[in-house]
Amino acid sequence: MREGSLGKLHKRMMGRFGETLHPDDAYLSYYDIRLTREDIQTLKNDWLTDNVISFWEEYLEREFLSKYEQSNIVLLRPSMSFMLLQTPDPRTLRDALPNFSKTTHVFLPINDCRNVTEAEGGTHWSLLLVSIVDCIAFHYDSLPPGNRMEAYTITMKFSALLNRPIRFVHLDDSPMQENSNDCGVFVCLNIRHLLLDRLLRTNSHQKVSMSLAGKRVDASAGRKEMLKIVDGFRKEGIVRVHQNVIREVLLGLIENIDLVFAAWFANQLSMAFLVYSYMFV
Numbered sequence: 001m002r003e004g005s006l007g008k009l010h011k012r013m014m015g016r017f018g019e020t021l022h023p024d025d026a027y028l029s030y031y032d033i034r035l036t037r038e039d040i041q042t043l044k045n046d047w048l049t050d051n052v053i054s055f056w057e058e059y060l061e062r063e064f065l066s067k068y069e070q071s072n073i074v075l076l077r078p079s080m081s082f083m084l085l086q087t088p089d090p091r092t093l094r095d096a097l098p099n100f101s102k103t104t105h106v107f108l109p110i111n112d113c114r115n116v117t118e119a120e121g122g123t124h125w126s127l128l129l130v131s132i133v134d135c136i137a138f139h140y141d142s143l144p145p146g147n148r149m150e151a152y153t154i155t156m157k158f159s160a161l162l163n164r165p166i167r168f169v170h171l172d173d174s175p176m177q178e179n180s181n182d183c184g185v186f187v188c189l190n191i192r193h194l195l196l197d198r199l200l201r202t203n204s205h206q207k208v209s210m211s212l213a214g215k216r217v218d219a220s221a222g223r224k225e226m227l228k229i230v231d232g233f234r235k236e237g238i239v240r241v242h243q244n245v246i247r248e249v250l251l252g253l254i255e256n257i258d259l260v261f262a263a264w265f266a267n268q269l270s271m272a273f274l275v276y277s278y279m280f281v
Contacts, residue, residue: 028234033058035230043227048125048184050078052226053109056188059229060195068200074098074106075191081108081128085150090157100162105199106130108154109187110139110147125183126151127190129210130158130166138210139170142177142186142217173213182219189222 028035033055042049057075065073080097084090100106107129113122126147127140137155141147152168159166177186190212202208 028055028230030055030233031058031062040227040230043223043230045181045223047123047181048188050111053078053125053184053188055230056226057107057109057191060192064196064200071200072102072104073195073199074100074103075195076106076108078109078111081154082111082113084108084154084157084161085110087157090161094161097161100132104131104133106132106158107191107195109184109191110151110154112147112150125187127187128154129194130155131210132162132166135164136167136169139168140174140187140190140212141170142175142183143180144170144172144174146183171211173211175212175215175217177217177219185219185222185226186217188226189217189219 024036024038026034027037027040033051035051035055039049039051039055043052054077057077061075065071065075076098083093083096087093107127110126110128111122112124115121124143124146126142128137128151129140130137137151137158139148139151139155141151148170151170155166155168175186175190177183193212193215194210198208198210
């Protein structure tokens with residue numbers, strides 16, 4: 001019985017966490033985000049996918065932003081930023097977008113993709129931070145001029161959506177990347193810095209500098225840190241699944257033991273009944 005149960009346990013674990021993963025296989029499911037093996041490969045040394053940036057925003061929301069109940073900051077996903085860019089009348093998106101009536105700031109990852117039929121399209125990422133309370137949109141681009149036109153267009157769309165003028169400011173002193181594929185990493189690290197070290201450290205109506213002049217961004221270290229965070233959540237998930245599988249197997253063993261005990265007890269009861277019958281009949 002022991003060998004059979006261990007074999008069953010091994011098979012169930014291997015079924016859930018086999019050594020072979022295809023590019024589209026889920027590597028990590030984190031709330032609403034599903035990272036694939038392909039996403040993880042881009043995080044190691046390539047141009048980041050929408051999924052990776054969406055995961056990072058979800059992570060910042062769940063692990064940090066949620067602790068500031070009074071904050072009204074929105075981290076818009078890349079897909080929604082792209083939708084804003086491509087929609088002629090942004091007011092038609094009101095039902096699909098968050099309610100910005102009480103929002104103070106909105107982070108928008110900007111992609112230069114123009115083809116709505118191309119999944120994971122584009123060649124460059126940049127960051128747009130809209131300060132609704134100040135009616136200013138700050139654009140951070142690590143490879144200028146980059147997405148300046150796209151960021152300006154989205155700013156105008158946002159202005160129409162909110163029905164208020166928003167001034168577009170392209171920040172020429174943003175940290176610069178040294179290669180052609182770190183732009184997404186710069187976006188992720190800049191979001192975290194501006195969110196945690198600037199906005200959440202001050203009162204929502206207090207003036208704070210949005211310039212990143214002089215800030216150094218280590219993209220290589222950033223990739224390693226993000227991978228470590230992803231793998232940390234993945235290991236936690238594996239441990240939970242293993243615990244559940246072990247619990248199920250143990251429950252099965254207990255059920256089998258109960259059946260054996262019940263059979264033994266029934267047999268003993270039958271024998272006692274026969275003895276009783278023999279003695280008194």
